[in-house]
Amino acid sequence: xxxxxxxxxxxxxxxxxxxxxxxxxxxxxxxxxxxxxxxxxxxxxxxxxxxxxxxxxxxxxxxxxxxxxxxxxxxxxxxxxxxxxxxxxxxxxxxxxxxxxxxxxxxxxxxxxxxxxxxxxxxxxxxxxxxxxxxxxxxxxxxxxxxxxxxxxxxxxxxxxxxxxxxxxxxxxxxxxxxxxxxxxxxxxxxxxxxxxxxxxxxxxxxxxxxxxxxxxxxxxxxxxxxxxxxxxxxxxxxxxxxxxxxxxxxxxxxxxxxxxxxxxxxxxxxxxxxxxxxxxxxxxxxxxxxxxxxxxxxxxxxxxxxxxxxxxxxxxxxxxxxxxxxxxxxxxxxxxxxxxxxxxxxxxxxxxxxxxxxxxxxxxxxxxxxxxxxxxxxxxxxxxxxxxxxxxxxxxxxxxxxxxxxxxxxxxxxxxxxxxxxxxxxxxxxxxxxxxxxxxxxxxxxxxxxxxxxxxxxxxxxxxxxxxxxxxx
Numbered sequence: 001x002x003x004x005x006x007x008x009x010x011x012x013x014x015x016x017x018x019x020x021x022x023x024x025x026x027x028x029x030x031x032x033x034x035x036x037x038x039x040x041x042x043x044x045x046x047x048x049x050x051x052x053x054x055x056x057x058x059x060x061x062x063x064x065x066x067x068x069x070x071x072x073x074x075x076x077x078x079x080x081x082x083x084x085x086x087x088x089x090x091x092x093x094x095x096x097x098x099x100x101x102x103x104x105x106x107x108x109x110x111x112x113x114x115x116x117x118x119x120x121x122x123x124x125x126x127x128x129x130x131x132x133x134x135x136x137x138x139x140x141x142x143x144x145x146x147x148x149x150x151x152x153x154x155x156x157x158x159x160x161x162x163x164x165x166x167x168x169x170x171x172x173x174x175x176x177x178x179x180x181x182x183x184x185x186x187x188x189x190x191x192x193x194x195x196x197x198x199x200x201x202x203x204x205x206x207x208x209x210x211x212x213x214x215x216x217x218x219x220x221x222x223x224x225x226x227x228x229x230x231x232x233x234x235x236x237x238x239x240x241x242x243x244x245x246x247x248x249x250x251x252x253x254x255x256x257x258x259x260x261x262x263x264x265x266x267x268x269x270x271x272x273x274x275x276x277x278x279x280x281x282x283x284x285x286x287x288x289x290x291x292x293x294x295x296x297x298x299x300x301x302x303x304x305x306x307x308x309x310x311x312x313x314x315x316x317x318x319x320x321x322x323x324x325x326x327x328x329x330x331x332x333x334x335x336x337x338x339x340x341x342x343x344x345x346x347x348x349x350x351x352x353x354x355x356x357x358x359x360x361x362x363x364x365x366x367x368x369x370x371x372x373x374x375x376x377x378x379x380x381x382x383x384x385x386x387x388x389x390x391x392x393x394x395x396x397x398x399x400x401x402x403x404x405x406x407x408x409x410x411x412x413x414x415x416x417x418x419x420x421x422x423x424x425x426x427x428x429x430x431x432x433x434x435x436x437x438x439x440x441x442x443x444x445x446x447x448x449x450x451x452x453x454x455x456x457x458x459x460x461x462x463x464x465x466x467x468x469x470x471x472x473x474x
Contacts, residue, residue, distance in 0.1 A: 027331040029415045030398040058229035060132040062288035083383035086353040135224035137178030143251040153259035157252035159238035181221040215240040235261040257319040275462035279474035282454040288474040308466035309410035327405035330368040344446045352449040356437040372400045385431035416454045
């Protein structure tokens with residue numbers, strides 16, 4: 001159960017808005033300084049009820065944590081993460097996914113901390129940077145939740161009571177109000193816990209030195225995605241007493257993994273539909289979407305670049321979506337990397353910011369990118385990002401796009417390859433958003449983070465075992 005907590009960890013993304021325009025041509029994205037003043041993002045209307053209503057169809061508005069429309073109410077007064085903070089949280093997230101992080105208690109401070117960073121658990125982000133509004137229970141309780149394609153196999157929900165002293169927690173699910181909630185017996189095959197605190201329910205208490213930190217009870221209830229899309233007897237873990245991590249956290253995270261109890265596995269599909277797709281907005285002020293049971297993009301006039309990539313089974317992590325990386329291009333140039341060094345299982349990750357390649361592939365990418373950017377002034381490294389440029393004072397600049405090619409034919413054409421030190425001003429310092437895979441990522445695994453997927457509709461044909469990419473998706 002401790003590892004479930006880290007499914008709530010998320011990473012801040014990438015570009016904000018600034019006074020510039022951009023266009024794509026010849027394998028490059030060109031930024032041009034604009035004379036128009038920068039306008040702070042405002043809450044844009046969304047077609048399917050982003051204000052908390054349950055929409056009519058299974059297409060949900062996705063809002064970034066910093067959006068003024070954020071359903072979790074976190075937008076005001078918040079800022080983007082620094083590169084260093086984003087790397088720290090990437091580290092925490094990936095260590096958790098690959099089984100190298102467990103919470104431990106700081107004996108001096110008496111609080112739970114993460115060994116890798118020493119950061120208090122209470123200071124970590126409590127839900128996804130990208131939120132949607134769905135309903136749990138009968139009658140429906142509408143809650144803002146994140147979504148995650150890489151989990152240990154459980155939808156997580158913050159439930160009441162949220163604290164031992166009974167403090168109010170308005171963003172939590174109240175099990176006592178739902179007449180459709182049902183307990184799962186400990187002995188049931190639907191109970192994922194190795195040990196339960198009592199045989200009548202699938203429950204466990206996380207303790208440190210005898211003190212209960214979190215009660216977790218796995219139950220079933222009705223999940224309402226829209227007025228026409230709902231799942232009865234949907235399994236999720238109710239986290240009580242201390243489950244909240246910050247006052248800005250959303251209420252939980254939807255499991256979209258390959259696990260049989262995930263929402264992705266429960267969506268009814270036909271030959272003309274896919275389980276789900278999402279588009280992460282490149283600008284926090286703009287909405288994206290999460291679409292469930294949607295029509296295949298190629299049947300509705302949208303192009304899947306290069307076709308679909310085959311989802312690669314990795315025995316150690318059967319719930320995750322891995323694609324086999326077979327090629328990388330910078331601009332119009334293909335990297336000459338030996339197949340054995342390039343062919344890796346690339347994990348699609350919405351809660352990691354940056355992209356991580358094998359050391360050999362990363363070195364080749366870095367070299368080619370620097371060659372194509374020789375005309376621009378280099379800047380010192382920012383955190384672990386070592387290929388940085390200073391665009392201060394320029395009227396325009398061009399950046400080569402990077403393409404990742406996967407087994408099966410799919411191409412992920414990235415036009416957001418730079419991480420800006422000041423995301424509100426692209427005419428400042430920016431760095432290539434790639435790094436070599438750290439030691440805690442298993443050999444033969446690459447990570448494709450949220451920056452690579454920005455403004456891209458990522459289409460998951462779960463039943464067919466395929467993933468596709470549609471550019472300019474949101």
